[in-house]
Amino acid sequence: MKRAFSLFLSLTKNWLRSKSGVFFSILFPIMLLLIFSTVFGGQEAAEYTLHVQNDDLVDGNETELSEEFIEALDSSESLNVKEVDNITEDRQDRSFGSYRALRIEEGFHEQAKNKSIELRMKVIQNTTQYMDEQGEEINLDDFTAESAEIVLMLSEDDQAGPMVKGTVYGVINSFNSRMLGLEEGDTTVDITEESHKERGLHPVDYYLPGFIAAFIMSNGIIGVTSNISEYKRNGVLKRLTATPLKKRDWILANVGQQTVLAFGLTAVMILVAVLIFDAQAYPGPYAIGLIFMGAVAFCSVGIVLGGLIKDVEAASGAGNAIAFPMMFLSGAFIPIETMPDYLQTVARFLPLYYFHQGLREIMILQNPSEALLAYLIIGIFAMIFIVLAIKTTRWKDI
Amino acid sequence: MSRNIIEVNDLTKKYDELVAVDSISFDVKEGEIFSLVGPNGAGKTTTVEILECLRKPTSGNARVLGHDVKNEDEKIKKKIGVMPQDFNTFERLTAEENIKLMGDLYGSDNVKEIMRKVGVDKFKNKKFDDLSGGMKTKVGIGMTLISNADLLFLDEPTTGLDPHARRETWNLIKDLKKMGKTVFLTTHYMEEVEYLSDRAGILINGKIEVIDSIENLIEEHGGGIKVKVLEDGEAVDIINDRADEVLRGEDTWTGIFDNKKEARQALIKLFQLDAKVEVEEAGMDEVFLRLTGGKIDEGGELV
Ligand SMILES: Nc1ncnc2c1ncn2[C@@H]1O[C@H](COP(=O)(O)OP(=O)(O)OP(=O)(O)O)[C@@H](O)[C@H]1O
Ligand SMILES: [Mg+2]
Numbered sequence: 001m002k003r004a005f006s007l008f009l010s011l012t013k014n015w016l017r018s019k020s021g022v023f024f025s026i027l028f029p030i031m032l033l034l035i036f037s038t039v040f041g042g043q044e045a046a047e048y049t050l051h052v053q054n055d056d057l058v059d060g061n062e063t064e065l066s067e068e069f070i071e072a073l074d075s076s077e078s079l080n081v082k083e084v085d086n087i088t089e090d091r092q093d094r095s096f097g098s099y100r101a102l103r104i105e106e107g108f109h110e111q112a113k114n115k116s117i118e119l120r121m122k123v124i125q126n127t128t129q130y131m132d133e134q135g136e137e138i139n140l141d142d143f144t145a146e147s148a149e150i151v152l153m154l155s156e157d158d159q160a161g162p163m164v165k166g167t168v169y170g171v172i173n174s175f176n177s178r179m180l181g182l183e184e185g186d187t188t189v190d191i192t193e194e195s196h197k198e199r200g201l202h203p204v205d206y207y208l209p210g211f212i213a214a215f216i217m218s219n220g221i222i223g224v225t226s227n228i229s230e231y232k233r234n235g236v237l238k239r240l241t242a243t244p245l246k247k248r249d250w251i252l253a254n255v256g257q258q259t260v261l262a263f264g265l266t267a268v269m270i271l272v273a274v275l276i277f278d279a280q281a282y283p284g285p286y287a288i289g290l291i292f293m294g295a296v297a298f299c300s301v302g303i304v305l306g307g308l309i310k311d312v313e314a315a316s317g318a319g320n321a322i323a324f325p326m327m328f329l330s331g332a333f334i335p336i337e338t339m340p341d342y343l344q345t346v347a348r349f350l351p352l353y354y355f356h357q358g359l360r361e362i363m364i365l366q367n368p369s370e371a372l373l374a375y376l377i378i379g380i381f382a383m384i385f386i387v388l389a390i391k392t393t394r395w396k397d398i
Numbered sequence: 399m400s401r402n403i404i405e406v407n408d409l410t411k412k413y414d415e416l417v418a419v420d421s422i423s424f425d426v427k428e429g430e431i432f433s434l435v436g437p438n439g440a441g442k443t444t445t446v447e448i449l450e451c452l453r454k455p456t457s458g459n460a461r462v463l464g465h466d467v468k469n470e471d472e473k474i475k476k477k478i479g480v481m482p483q484d485f486n487t488f489e490r491l492t493a494e495e496n497i498k499l500m501g502d503l504y505g506s507d508n509v510k511e512i513m514r515k516v517g518v519d520k521f522k523n524k525k526f527d528d529l530s531g532g533m534k535t536k537v538g539i540g541m542t543l544i545s546n547a548d549l550l551f552l553d554e555p556t557t558g559l560d561p562h563a564r565r566e567t568w569n570l571i572k573d574l575k576k577m578g579k580t581v582f583l584t585t586h587y588m589e590e591v592e593y594l595s596d597r598a599g600i601l602i603n604g605k606i607e608v609i610d611s612i613e614n615l616i617e618e619h620g621g622g623i624k625v626k627v628l629e630d631g632e633a634v635d636i637i638n639d640r641a642d643e644v645l646r647g648e649d650t651w652t653g654i655f656d657n658k659k660e661a662r663q664a665l666i667k668l669f670q671l672d673a674k675v676e677v678e679e680a681g682m683d684e685v686f687l688r689l690t691g692g693k694i695d696e697g698g699e700l701v
Contacts, residue, residue: 002502002505003502003503006499006502006503007499007503010488010491010495010496010499011488013488013490013491013495014488014489014490014491017490017491017525018490234486234489235482235484235485235486236486236487236488238452238482239480239482239485239486239487239541240503241452242450242452242475242480242482243475243480243500243503243504243545244472244475244476244503244504244505245503246472396451396452396453396454396471397452397453397454398452
């Protein structure tokens, strides 16, 4: 154990002093995170999707006024209306991007109409009262009506919330004056605001666990593979095998180094994402556990590849050939929902898919129970490759 | 005599069809500097690394410090110090950090003392990558020495070093012997064999041609007088005509005379010509030449 620890320190120091090593393992991932979160983070701000559930139906058809109202919302510059059958269900299907919704309550058409009548009557009454001061009193029957109801649902910390709200109020105003001919200040529609607890998630919240997982993977499969084959080529490994160091110490030291690197990378990535993009990450014990297992698993793959492939170029080529397709196909960078079906099937065969999904459930959505499959798959994967690493690492005749 | 610290019996190593080591047998005695000398590809490294438990023998057996190399790796590795051929270590660790790592692996902490002994303390904070060849060799020997082992293997420790660094390394190896270490050395420099070792074996094509103490080797297979002519012309003809064997250097011709009388007569002729000559007693070069009919050049090739 002491030998493994001492070797671990040496491996780590030797790595830390390598500029290209540190660049590709830590700085490069951060640069990509910055680029992705900035470039793809900006897109959402142009237009906000508002999910609308229209409950004001007659014989299954949308009433005239509710339909007009929806159209008015949609034609506003900053809103993009998406009609859904059921907001609650729809919301559960998506985890990312703030969910913004509006429900048009039953009776919208009727009430809006009646309310407008009431308001117009009032106008007339005011006029008659003014006339009354000079002559006889004209008495009109009191006509009162309920306001039409809509419910606007925004998440508590949706940064675009106030702006969406403002737009909706604006649309109501013009709806009142244009459609119902009311004067400014009068309204037929009551807005109930509901804020849901669901946190507003930004693109960075998707990329963060994706990038952490992807680069722990590539540090193992690309980095460890080429490090080990390089140590084999330049004789450092032979120097070590000629000491009382045991094979398991060597494997332990490498796995230890990758684990520390994985935690370091995670910490720095989270820090950058939180400080610059206001990301919401909660790295608790479950996340630490999964990151540990991932680091062990992918480092072991690297030990196996580096141990099996003699030529340094071939080894790093093999690492790249495995790691890069896996990065993109697993949906670590682009949600797999946007990919063709057959690629989605491919993704589900990749350990990285479970790794980043699991990490996202735990760290971003705070749903560790949703990550059980990830734990299981990464755990089994780690065990298989640790055994393979022990079997394929040669301590003699290297 | 002192006891055998290494015993090799009928040891053979094949790489597929290639027989790299061909049923060799020899012993190494406690406290001596033993050299295995031979050209490139002779099987030196293969032999040494079998003894270090880094390669499996195909057949035969070998015992190191009483332990079987085939199944007592752990015991052997704890008790030996090793400097592999073209030795390398963590490039971005300093000399001291590399030696300290070895200390940790062997469970010893006399880093300072070792650094002083091998002369590393002057550049202990330099990264290994930034060291000269001679400095690297010192670090390598330090890393070997910190095992506190009594038996050290040095596989071609001076190959590629400049003459000054080679001298320094030789002195260091002599010091190792003074510390009571047994040193197993491989080399293809005859001068080095002669200067350093107590006993030597000549290995060619995986077979040991001869093995004995340096004195015996020279007495039996060397002897005679070496006359080296440093210029072309008539002097060379004299050497060619009279010497028993002639070794060609770049622009020197060395005649080896078994018979002192013959040598004296040749020298008289040469002096009459006023030729530039050097006279030496024949050493390991001639032993090797006589036994193999060739010589090993600076690059280690048999010519
Ligand atoms: N791992 C290996 N696989 C196959 N052949 C090998 C291997 N190692 C050595 N050989 C071959 O075995 C023979 C002996 O090699 P070895 O390295 O033992 O020679 P050496 O005397 O140490 O040479 P040098 O002076 O060049 O170091 C050579 O022909 C070499 O090509
Ligand atoms: Mg060799």
